[in-house]
Amino acid sequence: MATHISERQTQFSYFDQLLRGPVWNGSKILDFGGNVGGFLVGAGDQVDHEDYWCLDLTQAALDQGRRNFPRANFVFYNRYSSYFNPNGVRNLPVPNLGLNFDIILAFSVFTHTHRKEMLELVEQLRSMLAAQGVIAFTFSDPSYDRSLSDPALPPGTGVISMFEWEQAKGPSPEIEGMAQTNHRTWCVEVDEKLYVEPGDEFCQQERWGKPEESYCSYFTADYMTSLFPGATVLPPVSPEWQHCCILKKTE
Ligand SMILES: C[S@@+](CC[C@H](N)C(=O)[O-])C[C@H]1O[C@@H](n2cnc3c(N)ncnc32)[C@H](O)[C@@H]1O
Numbered sequence: 001m002a003t004h005i006s007e008r009q010t011q012f013s014y015f016d017q018l019l020r021g022p023v024w025n026g027s028k029i030l031d032f033g034g035n036v037g038g039f040l041v042g043a044g045d046q047v048d049h050e051d052y053w054c055l056d057l058t059q060a061a062l063d064q065g066r067r068n069f070p071r072a073n074f075v076f077y078n079r080y081s082s083y084f085n086p087n088g089v090r091n092l093p094v095p096n097l098g099l100n101f102d103i104i105l106a107f108s109v110f111t112h113t114h115r116k117e118m119l120e121l122v123e124q125l126r127s128m129l130a131a132q133g134v135i136a137f138t139f140s141d142p143s144y145d146r147s148l149s150d151p152a153l154p155p156g157t158g159v160i161s162m163f164e165w166e167q168a169k170g171p172s173p174e175i176e177g178m179a180q181t182n183h184r185t186w187c188v189e190v191d192e193k194l195y196v197e198p199g200d201e202f203c204q205q206e207r208w209g210k211p212e213e214s215y216c217s218y219f220t221a222d223y224m225t226s227l228f229p230g231a232t233v234l235p236p237v238s239p240e241w242q243h244c245c246i247l248k249k250t251e
Helices: 011-018 038-046 059-068 115-126 160-169 173-179 221-227
Strands: 029-032 052-056 073-076 101-106 129-139 186-190 193-196 215-219 232-234 243-248
Touching: 011 038, 011 101, 011 129, 011 243, 029 115, 038 052, 052 059, 059 073, 101 115, 115 129, 115 215, 129 215, 215 221, 221 232, 221 243
Parallel strands: 029 052, 029 101, 052 073, 101 129
Antiparallel strands: 129 243, 186 193, 186 215, 232 243
């Protein structure tokens, strides 16, 4: 059984670069899906742990985060996810944490949700921002060559090759469309099967997924720009290969 403990520690450097060095000290920070709080490792003394909240579906990760960072705030969010929290509650709203946040971050969280769930959760998170607050969250663009920002990967690494495998297994017009530059929007991969632009019934909150099944979503940068008018959509910074979408409280 997967432990769902993340070892990533590059989140601070990633968001610091893409948000252009915001004033972290004194800012109230919500790390949505922050897991064990790897963000705090990279942050060093630039973030006061008492100003950091991590909201996550994985209890074991929160327990580890609390042990490592006893002054920070780790809060369980018992929302359903076939992969991360198969016994959770469907459509559970984001809890009110009793404060507004200056910076809300989510690294590799909406890479595991349907478009409908991402739109709903981002809207709820945005309502938790302070007046000048900003939310930044990552997404995975299927057409991005990950070797461009992760030199450890061979050139051409990315999800686009997945479309080619799928086409080889059995050609389909949807996958063909996703593979063509001017038709790319979004898709979901569930246990290695690809679904292009699936309907709302494919949202995890509305379907019965197998416990522990993997559920990954891919949105092109152009499509994210159309989903979130006014957003700044930026390419990845090394060594990460996820794009970033940045929104203010009001655009
Ligand atoms: C791939 S991990 C990334 C963890 C961490 N952000 C990092 O960069 O290492 C995804 C995390 O998001 C959490 N998660 C998934 N769906 C979520 C949701 N709807 N609300 C809050 N957390 C969620 C999972 O429990 C998991 O800890």
